[in-house]
Amino acid sequence: MASAASRSRSAVTLFVKHKIRNTCGLFSSKYTILADQEKSSSKKWRRKSQKKLLLNDALSWEEKLADVVTPLWRKSYDEQLELKQKHQENILLQLCGCLSGDFQSHSSPPVRSDLSFPVLPILPSPVKDGYRNKSTFSVNRGVDGNPKTVGFYVGTAGGRNIVCVNGDHLLNMPEKHKQVARCYQDFIRLSSLEPCLLFHTGGHWREVTVRTNAEGRTMAIVYFHPQTLTPEEVAAHKAELVEYFIRGPGSVCQLDSLFFQESTMTRCTHEVSPYQLLHGQPHIHEEVLGFKFRISADAFFQVNQTAAQVLYGTVRDLCVPDVKEGGESHTLLDVCCGTGAIGITISPRVDRIIGIELIEQAVEDARHNAALNNVLNCEFIPGKAEAVLPGLISQFSSAGLTAVVNPARAGLHHRVIRALRNQPAISRLVYVSCKPDGEAMRNFRELCCAPDPQKKLTGRAFSPTLAVPVDMFPHTLHCELVLLFER
Helix, strand or coil: CCCHHHHHHHHHHHHHHHHHCCCCCCCCCCCCEEHHHHCCCHHHHHHHHHHHHHHCCCCCHHHHHHHHHCCCCCCCHHHHHHHHHHHHHHHHHHHHHHHCCCCCCCCCCCCEECCCCCECCCECCCCCCCCECEEEEEEECECCCCCCEEEEEECCCCCCCCEEECCCCCCCCCHHHHHHHHHHHHHHHHCCCCECCCHHHCCCEEEEEEEECCCCCEEEEEEECCCCCCHHHHHHHHHHHHHHHHHCHHHHHCCCEEEEEECCCCCCCCCCCCCEEEEECCCEEEEECCEEEEECCCCCCCCEHHHHHHHHHHHHHHHCCCCCCCCCCCEEEEECCCCCHHHHHHHHHCCEEEEEECCHHHHHHHHHHHHHCCCCCEEEEECCHHHHHHHHHCCCCCCCEEEEECCCCCCCCHHHHHHHHCCCCEEEEEEEECCCCCHHHHHHHHHHCCCEHHHCECCCCCEEEEEEEECCCCCCCCCEEEEEEEC
């Protein structure tokens, strides 16, 4: 797979510029693979892998952790890309089997099928090592039994065999993240407070999240369980944290932002328990495809900035292959829009962008990002997509409507799929999935199946016409899949 980057980029450019504008010609691939190779769930695989790792005394703890966090770290990058390409093709073979009627019941996967639409070569990440711009480090007992160890888990909570291992050797972590984690470990070991390993057993210091941008700006977010401490006692420990990281040994991290969140739950939104800015700036900024984006403490942003440019460039070219031509109006519907990155990067090619996002802080960031870039044709609406979309989409009656969806791993709610499917103005839909073999597969089927009045899927069916895998996560098993549907 020599010169994978240049090969893949040229493939996308040629295909998008010359083929997508007209309906993509369907062809049958020569691949014939047993689709049930993909049958076993990733959770089961992960549990078995963890168990094998713990029982394998020949491996060091560092190797065991690397096998959990970056399971492809022993392979060359070309080998990683080849493995991911085959994995995505196997997933798409299942979809083709469903759509070609190879089986009658949806309860079991097809035995075999051929790909009926193009799957382009996987687009590689421009940066392979130290690419993560966000890392969350846990606190638990280390290899030496010290409960104030900061790192990543090996083992499972169910098996009661969790060990927290330092992550300094991990290939996907930048040095700045590792440095903050080392300093946080030093700080909590100096602190008189115990770590919070289990909520019901007491303790206070929890994980730390580190966010960085391409310019090297650094934000740290410390999570803390107050237990029975008074506000005055909590304030004293916050002051110690600031003193350590701003004027003490932790000042080597040169933090631009230090946040603190008191939480009695595993995950807590800003609305439920506000992120408290203890020092520095409330945001850092990142640039993608010439647009600048504000990143708040809990805002979603792709963890690989250089690969995000590849991903968003691909999505842009699939949504709107060319800059708007003539006088035809074109609207982009951006579902699960997050902080507005996809819509804003596509904004020069369309007349109007409408984004829908559940998290109110993300909507606030999206509106700020549009203003920051002087983008005037974007509108962002807070709320659940399944609640907002049906009423919103009924307002559109003209042609020139494209939809892009970028949901979480759980996929889209069936009401969202129904609204998209039943809106005749949508002729093109781009689906970005980080887990196409999960709930997203159900979404794919419902977009493409024959009309089903029982499910209220009455609109004309979509057809998948092009798939583009994008490697956002070198050294791991994961990648993003961008799938174009047309009708």
